[in-house]
Amino acid sequence: MLLQETPGTSDGGRIYKVDFLVRDLARPFLHPGAKMLVTEGPKVVASAVIREVRPENSAG
16 A cells, blocks of 8 residues: 555645555445555554545546
């Protein structure tokens, strides 16, 4: 998983662009409103809600 922080929200929330090394495995699970847990081994280090899924050929 690749994370790139972008400007946050006015209420202090954080927004990240997310990409995956093997996109085809992740894509079926990604849709607006989906919840995601980021783990380091068995430890949950972050949680997220997917806000937008861009087409695979979309830049930026």
